[in-house]
Amino acid sequence: MGEKLPPLPRSRLETTKQLIKVILHHLLFAALFFWGLNRFILNPVREAQLGLPNSAPSHLSASHLETCAWEHLEPHVGFLNVPPIGRDEFLGRQKVLASALDDAGVDAFIAEPSASSAYYANISYNFHLSERPFLMILDREGQFSYLVPKFEAGRIAGLNMVYRDKKVIEWPEEESPYQVLANATGFSRVMLDEHARFMIAAGLQDAGVQVVPMTESVQSLRAVKTDAEVAILRGINSFTLELVASMQKCISVGMTQETVLTAGEALFSRAGVGEGYWAIILFGDQAAYPHGGKQGKTLGDGEFVLIDIGSLLHGYNSDVTRTILPPGGKVSSELMGIWKTVQAAQSAGFNLMHPDTVCSAVDSASRKPVSEAGYAEFYTHRLGHGLGLEMHEHPYLNGANHEKLKVGEICSNEPGIYVTSEQAYEIGKQVGFGVRLEDPVLVTEKGGVALTGRRAQSPYEP
Numbered sequence: 001m002g003e004k005l006p007p008l009p010r011s012r013l014e015t016t017k018q019l020i021k022v023i024l025h026h027l028l029f030a031a032l033f034f035w036g037l038n039r040f041i042l043n044p045v046r047e048a049q050l051g052l053p054n055s056a057p058s059h060l061s062a063s064h065l066e067t068c069a070w071e072h073l074e075p076h077v078g079f080l081n082v083p084p085i086g087r088d089e090f091l092g093r094q095k096v097l098a099s100a101l102d103d104a105g106v107d108a109f110i111a112e113p114s115a116s117s118a119y120y121a122n123i124s125y126n127f128h129l130s131e132r133p134f135l136m137i138l139d140r141e142g143q144f145s146y147l148v149p150k151f152e153a154g155r156i157a158g159l160n161m162v163y164r165d166k167k168v169i170e171w172p173e174e175e176s177p178y179q180v181l182a183n184a185t186g187f188s189r190v191m192l193d194e195h196a197r198f199m200i201a202a203g204l205q206d207a208g209v210q211v212v213p214m215t216e217s218v219q220s221l222r223a224v225k226t227d228a229e230v231a232i233l234r235g236i237n238s239f240t241l242e243l244v245a246s247m248q249k250c251i252s253v254g255m256t257q258e259t260v261l262t263a264g265e266a267l268f269s270r271a272g273v274g275e276g277y278w279a280i281i282l283f284g285d286q287a288a289y290p291h292g293g294k295q296g297k298t299l300g301d302g303e304f305v306l307i308d309i310g311s312l313l314h315g316y317n318s319d320v321t322r323t324i325l326p327p328g329g330k331v332s333s334e335l336m337g338i339w340k341t342v343q344a345a346q347s348a349g350f351n352l353m354h355p356d357t358v359c360s361a362v363d364s365a366s367r368k369p370v371s372e373a374g375y376a377e378f379y380t381h382r383l384g385h386g387l388g389l390e391m392h393e394h395p396y397l398n399g400a401n402h403e404k405l406k407v408g409e410i411c412s413n414e415p416g417i418y419v420t421s422e423q424a425y426e427i428g429k430q431v432g433f434g435v436r437l438e439d440p441v442l443v444t445e446k447g448g449v450a451l452t453g454r455r456a457q458s459p460y461e462p
Contacts, residue, residue, distance in 0.1 A: 276312030287434025353448030
């Protein structure tokens with residue numbers, strides 16, 4: 001049996017107790033420090049970045065903005081009750097394309113998964129591009145085919161495609177897919193979709209197939225919209241404008257850009273069209289950068305809110321921009337004058353959106369009011385772009401495009417003036433700013449028609 005250790009001297013025992021107390025005191029202090037750091041500094045920063053409610057007043061939270069805006073938006077959900085493109089229209093598109101190919105003297109049109117494959121055969125964007133080619137093929141006789149990796153044939157066969165008849169061309173991994181295609185079809189000259197990758201063109205040429213670019217006549221097939229397409233685009237863009245108008249009624253000074261971003265996503269999702277949501281939310285001087293500045297900015301007094309926002313309905317895009325003020329918000333008379341200049345620029349472009357008007361002339365007309373106001377150098381982008389299955393598609397309203405507008409085309413009309421804080425000081429202004437207004441416009445025999453249903457009347461009436 002071992003000997004018992006002698007008891008510690010009293011002085012050493014007291015010292016040990018004091019040491020333990022000091023250690024516990026420091027541990028408690030550290031725990032309180034890190035709790036406070038997380039609670040009052042880190043969490044609010046994270047929540048602000050995500051637009052989540054935090055310790056700020058509840059009326060500044062994303063959930064409050066969503067709830068408030070939904071009361072105004074819910075009556076307009078009916079705009080989205082539009083049927084998708086029907087089977088007969090897809091087949092009609094294929095027939096028209098086949099005729100255009102015959103006129104162009106090519107054997108077939110070839111596209112990868114893209115807006116073109118969605119347009120002609122309803123092949124979903126969800127089938128993504130990979131290093132292995134998957135090609136949609138429509139020949140001049142109207143025969144629909146697709147080239148697929150042999151091991152993917154079963155999965156691809158399950159895609160929701162539209163065709164009268166289909167031909168599946170499978171290629172094994174040990175062979176060139178392009179040579180397999182050339183041998184199976186006998187094509188000597190094909191037209192390639194404008195978005196197809198270079199490797200597709202190079203592979204076909206190596207297999208002895210001549211590749212030609214899309215002709216203007218084929219390109220215009222997607223640019224000119226059918227009644228069914230117009231109905232979808234009108235529905236989603238009208239709803240998008242009502243969403244912006246609903247948020248305008250509820251936005252408050254003190255909210256962050258991310259709060260508005262989060263609420264916008266929630267509102268589209270509640271309406272059933274959240275997939276495809278995107279937005280650019282910019283306050284004050286951050287709007288001087290057309291496609292976005294820094295995150296985390298809080299809305300202050302005397303600042304505009306620029307909302308550029310959209311989503312998808314049956315694969316078709318909305319794209320609407322408003323520069324607004326919250327209820328009771330005010331800006332300087334100079335900033336209000338700039339807002340009205342942008343409104344005048346949009347009107348000038350809108351008034352020229354008639355059939356047979358040259359695209360560059362529409363762009364030029366929108367610049368005149370901006371130039372007369374002394375801000376020509378701060379209108380830094382084209383007037384607009386086509387809108388449909390792609391956010392930006394043919395035709396483009398810019399100074400280099402000398403094509404003429406056609407009945408049925410849809411283009412955005414979105415002039416803007418953008419002055420950074422650095423530029424503002426140089427021209428005698430106190431702070432930077434950005435103002436943009438955007439509506440998609442349908443070209444009709446009688447002129448342009450805003451697919452949003454109305455144009456902005458003021459920063460309080462989007």
